[in-house]
Amino acid sequence: MRGVGTIVRYGLEEALRRKVFAVVLLLTLCFLGLYWLANHYAFRDLSGVGVPAGIDARTFAGSFIFGLAMFATLFLGVVLAIFLTIGAVRGDAERGLLQPLVVRPIGRSSLLLGRFLGAAGVCVPYVLAVYFASMVITGSAGHWWPDRIVTPGLELAGAVVLIAAISLLGSVFLTATANGIAIFMVFGAGLVAGLLGSIGHALNSHTLERSAKIAAYVIPVEALYQDALGQITADTHGVTRFILELGPFGGAFVGGTTVRLWSVAYLALVGALALFAFTRRDL
Amino acid sequence: MPAALAVSGLVKRYGRVEALRGVDLAVEEGELVGLLGPNGAGKSTLVKIACGLVRPTQGGAEVAGAPAGSHAALARMGYLAELFRFPGWYSADEVLRLHQRLSGSTGGEAERTRLLELVALAEARDRRVEEMSKGMQQRLGIAQALVGEPRLLLLDEPTSALDPVGRRTVRELLESLRGRGISVLLNSHLLSEVELVCDRVAILLDGAVVTAGTPSELARPRGVEVETDEGTRVYADARRDDAPRIVAELVAAGRRVYGVSVRTSTLEEVYLDAVGGETS
Numbered sequence: 001m002r003g004v005g006t007i008v009r010y011g012l013e014e015a016l017r018r019k020v021f022a023v024v025l026l027l028t029l030c031f032l033g034l035y036w037l038a039n040h041y042a043f044r045d046l047s048g049v050g051v052p053a054g055i056d057a058r059t060f061a062g063s064f065i066f067g068l069a070m071f072a073t074l075f076l077g078v079v080l081a082i083f084l085t086i087g088a089v090r091g092d093a094e095r096g097l098l099q100p101l102v103v104r105p106i107g108r109s110s111l112l113l114g115r116f117l118g119a120a121g122v123c124v125p126y127v128l129a130v131y132f133a134s135m136v137i138t139g140s141a142g143h144w145w146p147d148r149i150v151t152p153g154l155e156l157a158g159a160v161v162l163i164a165a166i167s168l169l170g171s172v173f174l175t176a177t178a179n180g181i182a183i184f185m186v187f188g189a190g191l192v193a194g195l196l197g198s199i200g201h202a203l204n205s206h207t208l209e210r211s212a213k214i215a216a217y218v219i220p221v222e223a224l225y226q227d228a229l230g231q232i233t234a235d236t237h238g239v240t241r242f243i244l245e246l247g248p249f250g251g252a253f254v255g256g257t258t259v260r261l262w263s264v265a266y267l268a269l270v271g272a273l274a275l276f277a278f279t280r281r282d283l
Numbered sequence: 284m285p286a287a288l289a290v291s292g293l294v295k296r297y298g299r300v301e302a303l304r305g306v307d308l309a310v311e312e313g314e315l316v317g318l319l320g321p322n323g324a325g326k327s328t329l330v331k332i333a334c335g336l337v338r339p340t341q342g343g344a345e346v347a348g349a350p351a352g353s354h355a356a357l358a359r360m361g362y363l364a365e366l367f368r369f370p371g372w373y374s375a376d377e378v379l380r381l382h383q384r385l386s387g388s389t390g391g392e393a394e395r396t397r398l399l400e401l402v403a404l405a406e407a408r409d410r411r412v413e414e415m416s417k418g419m420q421q422r423l424g425i426a427q428a429l430v431g432e433p434r435l436l437l438l439d440e441p442t443s444a445l446d447p448v449g450r451r452t453v454r455e456l457l458e459s460l461r462g463r464g465i466s467v468l469l470n471s472h473l474l475s476e477v478e479l480v481c482d483r484v485a486i487l488l489d490g491a492v493v494t495a496g497t498p499s500e501l502a503r504p505r506g507v508e509v510e511t512d513e514g515t516r517v518y519a520d521a522r523r524d525d526a527p528r529i530v531a532e533l534v535a536a537g538r539r540v541y542g543v544s545v546r547t548s549t550l551e552e553v554y555l556d557a558v559g560g561e562t563s
Contacts, residue, residue, distance in 0.1 A: 017372035096368040100427060103334045104385035105357040122345040282337040 003106025009112025062144025
């Protein structure tokens with residue numbers, strides 16, 4: 001465990017000294033500022049908006065705009081996770097940074113675990129901080145609070161942790177640039193699947209919905225995100241619920257304990273694959 | 284006592300390319316062995332297998348009796364890669380501290396100070412790596428390899444970026460390491476340096492050891508050269524034992540002899556003979 005702790009610290013120092021934190025903090029503050037403005041005007045003008053009968057305008061606006069914030073939180077977290085891990089193995093090996101570490105008596109598994117925990121240690125607090133900050137902004141501006149407070153944030157953090165693990169696995173095989181592109185494409189593919197699911201729901205196409213659901217499980221990042229969206233309106237029913245499920249930023253319809261358990265199993269699988277590949281890789 | 288490094292029947296294939304073809308090599312305790320060969324001969328692959336960075340296709344390597352790459356083997360060795368880099372934002376002291384933590388060294392600040400002094404970087408202790416010259420980084424790399432007092436040092440081109448003064452520093456360092464019983468496998472293109480410091484030399488060509496021995500064993504007699512009042516005469520077939528007779532004959536013939544030297548081939552000539560002029 002001595003080696004794991006040292007590598008975690010090494011990863012955190014790397015992020016700190018390469019000014020990753022400073023850039024992320026600046027961009028996040030910009031996002032939160034814009035988000036506050038959006039909330040302020042959206043809820044100020046809410047009384048003037050005519051909505052169809054049966055729809056709760058405040059719930060609709062609150063969950064939709066907060067869903068947008070959740071997407072932004074996920075995206076920023078994914079960017080952070082990818083940049084912290086894309087070059088962890090092959091990229092660092094090609095630059096000559098990895099070899100001096102690997103020949104120390106800590107074991108490759110400790111090194112990989114340390115890099116993962118270092119990335120997760122940065123990404124999880126970040127995602128939770130942005131998630132709760134967004135929630136407070138929407139709650140104070142619009143007097144709307146999600147039906148579930150903590151679970152959606154944890155699911156977003158879980159999705160980002162999954163991306164970090166997938167990116168570490170990719171870094172064993174791919175150069176940093178190729179890995180970055182690949183992971184963004186995987187993330188994008190998940191989002192497209194989610195959107196297709198929304199379209200299938202609107203058109204009442206079970207085939208499209210089923211395809212989207214399968215895709216969401218293949219890339220559980222999307223399944224977790226959808227479940228998180230579903231959680232913020234878990235107690236909303238009727239027409240409002242149906243409209244929100246049309247998405248893309250409202251309540252979703254893939255979710256439950258199965259998704260969370262599958263995500264944990266998926267993380268373990270990706271971790272085992274990464275470890276197996278890394279221990280066999282020539283550097 | 285097992286050898287500091289024992290390599291037997293080592294084969295490494297990268298797809299169709301055979302980088303090593305059954306290499307046997309041993310570095311005994313306190314021995315300094317030079318590894319020579321043209322580019323692509325398999326020198327770096329051999330060193331990487333010895334420190335567990337590359338897996339052999341066949342055969343094996345052991346460090347002080349422990350399989351290469353195992354925890355026990357890694358705990359006993361230090362390594363400087365041919366192409367290495369330290370994080371630019373670290374200072375020299377922080378690099379050594381990181382490696383102390385990774386190797387479990389309890390040497391603390393005293394060890395870091397001693398190592399930085401050994402490689403003439405004591406004044407640059409707090410300088411960031413990104414502000415160092417390539418030569419300084421290479422010396423820091425050597426200091427890093429010595430963290431934790433390894434019994435075996437694997438150095439892959441440790442002087443390639445050094446100026447003559449830096450090379451001399453490293454040469455003196457290697458000699459002092461030998462004096463402390465530390466074994467060294469030195470992979471270098473600088474033949475003069477290898478000739479000066481190494482106890483034994485192995486020359487690799489196309490993944491196989493083609494010549495091995497001490498520098499004096501490898502050196503072949505190339506005659507006796509005598510400087511007389513009529514100029515310099517070379518007796519190409521003569522050996523060291525023939526020198527007194529040649530001088531006596533010349534003096535008897537009325538010549539004045541000013542100097543005699545027994546000529547042997549240099550390591551460079553041995554190397555060129557072994558590799559047949561191959562460069563890559």
